[in-house]
Amino acid sequence: MQTRWGDREARRRDIVRAGLALFDEDGLPALQMREVARGAGIALGTVYRYFPTKESLYAAMYAARLREFVGGIRQTLAGTDDFETVFVAVATSYRDMYVAFGRDLEVLSPVGGSEPVDPELFDAAVGVWAALRGIVERAGARDPDLSMAALWSAVIGLAGQFTTVRHELHAYSWDDATRYTARLYVSGLAGERDG
């Protein structure tokens, strides 16, 4: 299906799709503007009529993936509110994005950076964050926001640890480590409530 001359919306999608294909295949070094152009079936210069820099293309690719991430968490939350199950699901989705995008992940950050985000995505992220906060609150957190900061750090850290060679250090699987971390937090939060 050929994108028509002048169809800016379809052209933009073609470019982002071509970028993600290269990126998924061989990482950031493979994201070369000449290859993007080739994948999108256009000339090199045309890519720059849609994205003024390589970095802005990367940002668009990232936004596309973020949308999928938030959608996945929403689906999990629709099915359960068990702390451990939700923690493992969120951490696992996060890890998958981390593998691709690395340290610059801004997943679920409703405040966001300097650029205005798609409002629909923004609202979805805020909703997800509030739902997660509710689960933490029911687990006994005295200061749910501070607990969320700690929990979110655990998610980031597990992804970081199991994404490098470092994880070969110990014998624990992703699932074991993630579930154990969830239980440790539940126990710690229960201690806050009861202690």
Next chain:
Amino acid sequence: MQTRWGDREARRRDIVRAGLALFDEDGLPALQMREVARGAGIALGTVYRYFPTKESLYAAMYAARLREFVGGIRQTLAGTDDFETVFVAVATSYRDMYVAFGRDLEVLSPVGGSEPVDPELFDAAVGVWAALRGIVERAGARDPDLSMAALWSAVIGLAGQFTTVRHELHAYSWDDATRYTARLYVSGLAGERDG
């Protein structure tokens, strides 16, 4: 103090020092081989007689910083074995390295990657890891290795969270979040012991 013609050891140090100066000033984009040569007072081609690629120079710069990191933790451990104090100190040192080197940090990974590490550094890292493990054990961990994995994730995650714009999301300082996380773990580990 001019490095003498043929003094390979001093020359190597000059190059690594020049690289770190550029890197600290303006990050990875500023680490350009021409600039490294200029900073080390040698010709461009000479850099390649010491480091076959830019990546290998980067690895040497990283090893130099890792040595400082391990030395700092050892000093902390010599002064105290209080869980919270040690956790905050380790997390803070880790964060400082994370700011510079990002997701590729392999700090305190005694097994290491493919390249053989300096044996002295290796031994120091193993010693530090064992000492930290002892503290976790005394805090009540039933499976200290699994707890270390979770704790180490917390360190990584806190660094990750407070190193991006994401940390502007909430009102908590590095110190608050780090201390709270330490206490949550202590409470969780005590639950393992007593529960």
Next chain:
DNA sequence: ACCTGAACACCGTTCAAGT
């Protein structure tokens, strides 16, 4: 208006020549 691709700029790497 939108698209093209040759040309430019920049930077990692090489290698024949210098001491």
Next chain:
DNA sequence: ACCTGAACACCGTTCAAGT
């Protein structure tokens, strides 16, 4: 042996010309 720096290769970005 060690060092030099001009030359090459690669890739992000621009812009005058094409439809």
